[in-house]
Amino acid sequence: MRYFILFALLLGSLSLKAQVEITVRDGLNYDPLSEVLIRLETGEEFQTDRLGLATFDQKTPFSVILFKPGYESLEVTVNAEESTFFLFPKSISLSGVTVKAFETERPLLEQSASISLIGESDLYRFNETSIVNAFNTKPGVRIEERAPASYRVSIRGSSLRAPFGVRNVKVYWNEVPITAPDGTTALNLLDLSNIRTAEVIKGPSGSIYGAGNGGVINLSSAADLQSGKLTSEWVAGSFGLNKGRFAITQPIGKGGIEVAIVNQESDGYREHSAMDRTVLQVGGYFPVNEKQEIRTQILLSDLDYQIPGALNAEQLAEDPTQARPGSVDQNSSISQRALLATFGHRYRFSDKIENNTTFYVNTNDFENPFILDYKKELGFGSGGRTRFTFDWNLGGRPLRLIGGGEYQTSLTDAQNFGNRSGVADTVRFADKLRATQAFLFQQAEWEFTERWLLTLGLSQNFSSFEIDRLIDASGGPTGLQKRQFDPILIPRAAVNFSLNDFSALRASVSSGFSPPTIDEVRTNEGSLNLDLEAERGTNFELGYRLGKNRLNVDLTAFYFRLNQTITTFTNEQGVVLFRNAGSTDQKGIELALDYQLVQRMGGFLRGLDYGVAYTGHYFEFREYQKRDQDFSGNQLTGVAPNTVVQTLDFRFAGNVYLNLTHQFTDEIPLNDANTVYQDPFNLVNLRMGFFEQISKKLDMEIYFGLDNLFDVDYSLGNDLNPFGGRFYQPAPSQNVYFGAKFNFRY
Incomplete structure (x- = not known):
């Protein structure tokens, strides 16, 4: 008992x-x-x-x-x-946000540069079909999309010389330079799903990243490969939008692989503005042992999009959805197929010394029928980047030394034909183009007290291109012509002072340069402008950061002086040409502020975050003489003096969320004479959705959104200094989208 x-x-x-x-x-x-x-x-x-x-x-x-x-x-x-x-991530505390800018991982509070971090919460608060809206929530950054998938990136006014495409900005994807050695970047080959985070370094960064006065964009698609997962996504919306994605992540030991394919199609808001893009991404991460790891990446991209062209004021008032006369008949469009394969290796010699090296090869098949001509290019490229990191002590204080180099080369067969109703006609001229870019870089970071961090950087840069004209139907000279730019030394000095554990001051002086691209030297009408000089600039910057409790503040003031500024003009045939046009003075203020108004576990309202980004860019031509006209003192073309972006993010019970975004853009001068402006506009976007855990292994998200909520007339990128007054590229009117995501973990 x-x-x-x-x-x-x-x-x-x-x-x-x-x-x-x-x-x-x-x-x-x-x-x-x-x-x-x-x-x-x-x-x-x-x-x-x-x-x-x-x-x-x-x-x-x-x-x-x-x-x-x-x-x-x-x-x-x-x-x-x-x-x-x-x-909830400590994203509101700058001391808890780590970035990899300038080849060193540090909390943002300790970084002595102007950096904007774009995370998944930024990228996925919009319709997930374009990078434009997410990047444009950051001060000093503006991405334009004049037609679906036709991007132009401006960091602190760097798009002045870019009638199309991405120039004067260096772009990396998973530590591999995807900016070609001639300075152009086909950013539209990537889908939004190929990007999980982005770091935008604003201002010249040549001390460690090479050419580009605008700045650097570091894109990463790094995924959690330790969890087996199947992902399926779909979104549909106005103007024939339809996008689907399927991905699988498979752990292998301590690493794994990810395979994803995505297709996006749309008819477009305007006549002749359809696009179709398919991207296949295969990535792998393989730790060999405690000392070394291997990273591989393959990206296949197949992109086709139509170019509706710019309108003049009368055409815009008559019907903003129409295409420019001739665009449809001549099938003005771009077809591009590209392959990028990368190999990365990291080796840790000891706790204090490591090396990180990446190599890549790429191919590019490009076709561009345009109103005036028909261009075909077939290109091959290769390159690599390596860096050594040494962690030592100097005077009992931490010292980090970084040294390395980068090399890129490309060879392109380029042919320009006449365009007869969208079909390539007789060849007008043909060239073999070779571009080479290389630089060596060194950097020292010394924490000489507990509060002071000193950074000194230097790079030596080499660039050249060759144009071997094989055919010139107009009777012009043929043969090989070369342009090699003198080696350029680019220094940078910066200091960061920690006021306390949650705030810091920073100051920096940096130089930058940007040689002309081959597209700027070799124009569509066949002329070669070998006299274009590289732009040179110097940037002075002061900043303050605060990250305490629920408040985050990042304030920057800068002055950028640019010499040998490259600007655009259009001849009577509508061909865009380039020239060095004196110098510019660029003064600016940039402010990012975020505050968590509500954060709690219970109740109907679980979270409320407010953010504001203010950009004040007061840029002008310091010296600019065009023929018999003096534009000195005029506003810099294509730059809005003031931009304000406000965000409100609500989280409710039941895993429901609501994101609201308001963007004010000031009037923008569209020609160097400052006689034509785009009107200021206010743009409001909305996205709402909810998450649901269907089972322990299966999650679901359903969402919908409204872009251009109040149906305002605006443009996401006008043409600058065009012939015939064709300034305007109307952006979509009010439009809606719906989407769903399913994640199955196994």
Whole structure:
């Protein structure tokens, strides 16, 4: 009888405990969080697995503390056997945000440069079909899209010399330069899903990244390859929008592979503005041992889009959806197929020394029927980048030395034909083009006190191109012509002073340069402008950052002096030509402020975040003489003096969210004489949706959105200094989209 009583008591005590299952997710994107530390009141500790789950025996209710680096800690009471909790990233605290700018990982609070970080919460607050809206929420950054997939990037006015495409900005994707050695970037070959985070370095960064006065964009598609996952996405909307994506992630040992394919189609808002893009991405990460790891990437992109062309004021008033006369008949469009293959290797010689090296090869098949001609190009390129990092002590204080180099070369067969109703006619001229760009870089970072960080950088840059004219039907000279630019030394000096644990001051002086691209030297009407000089600029900058509790402030003031400025003009045949036009003075203020108004676990309203980005760019031509006209003192063409972007992000009970974005853009001068302006406009976008955990392994997100909520007339990129007054590229009117995502973890 005594043993029976003891057994009953023991059984009763066990029955008081039940198996408890806790799931922890990211509070912004609802992804499972692995390796979250769960600490009980008794001192026992558990960790979540790759599915964000932790299971253990415990009597309810009980209190736990959830902790994961980079996230706000959370103390909660567990009342049920199955509970889900959300941790929020410390994105509001600059000391908790790590960026890799200038080849060194540091908290943003310690970085002595003007940097904007674009994360998944920025990229996926819009319609997920374009990078434009997300990037344009950051001060000093403007991406224009004159037609679907036709991008033009402006960082602090750097698009002045870009009638189309991306120039004067260096772009990297997964540490590989995708900016060609001639200085152009086919950014539209990437789908938004090929980007998970982006770092935008504003201002000259040649001390470590080479050519480009505008800045640097570092794109990353790094995924969590430790979790097996199947992803399916679909979105449809106005103007024939239809996009689908399928991806699979497969862990392999401590690494893994990811394969994703995405297709996007649309008819476009305007006549003759359809686009069709398919992108296949295969990526792998393979840790060999504790000292070395291998990264591989293959990207295949097939892009076709129509070019409606710019309108004059009368055509715009008559019908903003019409194409420029001749665009349809001549099939003005771009067809581009590209392959990029990369190989990366990181080796840690010791705790203090490591090397990171990447190589790439690419091919590019490009066809561009235009109103005036028909261009075909077939190109091949290769290159690589390597850096060594040394961590030492100097005077008992940390010293980091970085040294390395980058090399790129490309060979292109380029032919220009007449255009007869959208078909290539007789060849007008044909060239073999070779471009080469290389530089060596060195950088030292010394924390000479607990509060002071000094950065000194220097690069030596080499660039050249060759144009071998094989055919010139007009009777012009043929043969090889070369242009080699003198080696250019680009220095940078910067200092960061930590006022305390949550605020810092910074100052920097940096130089930059940007040689003309082959497209600027070799124009569509066949002339060669070998006298174009490289732009040279010097940037002076002061900044202040604050990241405390729920408030985040990043304030920058700068002065940029640019010499040998390359500007555009259009001849009577409508061909865009280029010239060096004196110098510019560029003064600016940029402010980013974010504040978490509400953040709590219970209640109807779970979170409310407010953000504002202000850009004040007061740019003018310092010296600019065009024939018998003096434009000195005029506003810089294509730059809005003031831009304000406001965001409101709501999170409600039931995993429901609402994102609102308001953008004000000031009037923009569209010609050097400052006689034509785009009117200021206010643009409002909305996205709403919800997440649902269908099972332990299956998640779903449903969303819809409205772009251009109040149906305003505006442009996302006008033509500058065009012939015939064709300034205007109307952007879409009010439009709607719907989307769904499914994630299955196995």
